[in-house]
Amino acid sequence: MNLELSHFSAAILFAVFASVVFGITQRNTSRDMIRYGLYCFAMFVGGVIVAGWVMWILRR
């Protein structure tokens, strides 16, 4: 089997799985876990988008 994901879809999947684990392990209550998981996901995806724009600007 050979799965070929785009860079962005690989980053999204990475963000989903890492955020789930971070949310569960770094907070104590269910509510805090969900909030922190969503925060981590937003930061991962936001970081990817910001890094993408920075590289685009540097390339010009």
Next chain:
Amino acid sequence: MANSSVEKTKKIDATAAPMTPMSIVAPALGWLIPGAGHLIQKRFIRGALLMASIVAMFLLGLAMQGRIYKPNGGDILDILGFVGDVGAGGLYILTRANDWGQGAIAHATADYGTKFIIVAGLLNFIAVADAYHIAIGKKQ
């Protein structure tokens, strides 16, 4: 002088984790089977989510032709890669036993796969530590 050393000893005793069979079994099982350290302590939803995330990440890494690191004493990055991979426990053992994860340099996504496998192992280390904290009562 003597009083301060007694106080220090008391502090250490107060913060020392209680050694229970679960505090050994849960991390060991959690390392071997991602999420099982939580499942054995009746944290079913958390355990299932951890298992799904870590196993899916590891398998996606393999599907992307990621490379599995073997024990080595050479390059520091290879050693760190091996440490990360070993975190996946049973998945790593199974992969090595079946000779999977040889990595295909021809594919651009293979490097993503290698990173997915390493990070799956590292995330499992965090899950193992969490299972231990639950076992000693530091976390609910």
